Amino acid sequence: MVIISVINYKGGVGKTTVTANLAAELAYRGKNILTIDLDPQASLTFSFITVDDWRKNYENSKTIKNWYDAFIDKDTELNLNSLIARPSRVNSGRGNLDLICSHLALINVDLELATRLIGGTERDLRNNYLRVHSRLRFGLESLEEEYDYILIDCPPNFNIVTKTAVTASDYLLVPTKPDYLSTLGIEQLGKHVGELVKSYNKYVDDSDDSEWERINPEIVGILFTMIQIRNRSPISAQQPYIQQVRRLNMPILGTMIRENKTIYADAPEYGVPVVLRRVSGQTYKDVQSELENLTTEILNMVTP
Numbered sequence: 001m002v003i004i005s006v007i008n009y010k011g012g013v014g015k016t017t018v019t020a021n022l023a024a025e026l027a028y029r030g031k032n033i034l035t036i037d038l039d040p041q042a043s044l045t046f047s048f049i050t051v052d053d054w055r056k057n058y059e060n061s062k063t064i065k066n067w068y069d070a071f072i073d074k075d076t077e078l079n080l081n082s083l084i085a086r087p088s089r090v091n092s093g094r095g096n097l098d099l100i101c102s103h104l105a106l107i108n109v110d111l112e113l114a115t116r117l118i119g120g121t122e123r124d125l126r127n128n129y130l131r132v133h134s135r136l137r138f139g140l141e142s143l144e145e146e147y148d149y150i151l152i153d154c155p156p157n158f159n160i161v162t163k164t165a166v167t168a169s170d171y172l173l174v175p176t177k178p179d180y181l182s183t184l185g186i187e188q189l190g191k192h193v194g195e196l197v198k199s200y201n202k203y204v205d206d207s208d209d210s211e212w213e214r215i216n217p218e219i220v221g222i223l224f225t226m227i228q229i230r231n232r233s234p235i236s237a238q239q240p241y242i243q244q245v246r247r248l249n250m251p252i253l254g255t256m257i258r259e260n261k262t263i264y265a266d267a268p269e270y271g272v273p274v275v276l277r278r279v280s281g282q283t284y285k286d287v288q289s290e291l292e293n294l295t296t297e298i299l300n301m302v303t304p
């Protein structure tokens with residue numbers, strides 16, 4: 001089971017679009033996939049199920065927020081298995097695509113988790129830190145279903161919920177737009193991930209409890225999205241930002257995702273990720289083949 005978080009501080013860089021398409025293509029190729037929507041904006045949730053379905057069947061008791069709440073309020077385990085949805089409209093391939101829904105009130109969970117970090121003695125602090133941060137990691141270990149890949153769509157911040165995703169992950173995939181603000185945040189993200197891993201592993205080393213294990217989430221790559229192509233390469237206005245990211249010495253994926261507002265904007269309405277749509281026309285084919293190439297490239301890098 002490989003766990004990949006799709007992460008960037010910036011909103012609107014294509015995290016959810018990439019998560020949905022990658023998950024759909026992997027399932028289409030026969031893999032067993034779980035997606036988890038950790039963004040309170042719930043865009044991934046509503047890419048796969050309708051708002052009505054969510055209201056009726058998930059909102060009250062079957063979202064990832066309810067699962068964090070159980071831990072905060074009652075110190076109990078609500079089993080992640082009981083939250084899993086299998087959205088019919090994206091399950092046409094040979095594999096399976098499951099979803100754990102988000103909730104708009106997930107935003108409040110961060111504050112409450114923060115209060116859980118407080119402790120009297122150094123030992124309490126350490127145990128609380130490890131317990132809170134490894135919450136999702138342990139939750140995923142207890143899943144009954146054998147998934148090939150778990151894809152976590154992160155919110156655009158580095159709050160505690162996001163940190164629980166990083167702590168649980170084998171790999172981080174970082175979509176970014178080639179513009180000033182999006183590329184600025186990447187270096188910061190790299191630093192913050194490094195700091196989290198260092199603190200977590202130090203607490204693990206200091207602890208005499210063998211329950212804890214060191215973590216090592218690896219950046220599988222920066223993925224450029226919303227590239228404007230002219231004459232087969234990114235337009236000159238975007239080149240400096242691509243170069244700037246290259247200088248950061250972080251891995252960059254060979255595949256780039258082009259901008260196509262018309263094709264991508266339709267997604268929620270159709271209810272099927274771009275990569276799975278049956279359409280004709282060269283523009284569509286170009287867009288879809290990028291998503292297929294992305295899937296192949298990632299599969300080659302993260303095979304279990």
Ligand SMILES: Nc1ncnc2c1ncn2[C@@H]1O[C@H](COP(=O)(O)OP(=O)(O)O)[C@@H](O)[C@H]1O
Nearest residue numbers: 011012013014015016017226258259260261264
């Ligand atoms: N390659 C693309 N070209 C054009 N529009 C895109 C592309 N990828 C995503 N979008 C659109 O941009 C907006 C933000 O994308 P989204 O995946 O929700 O970003 P994030 O999850 O990082 O906030 C959405 O409206 C989406 O449809």
Ligand SMILES: [Mg+2]
Nearest residue numbers: 015016039043
């Ligand atoms: Mg999103």
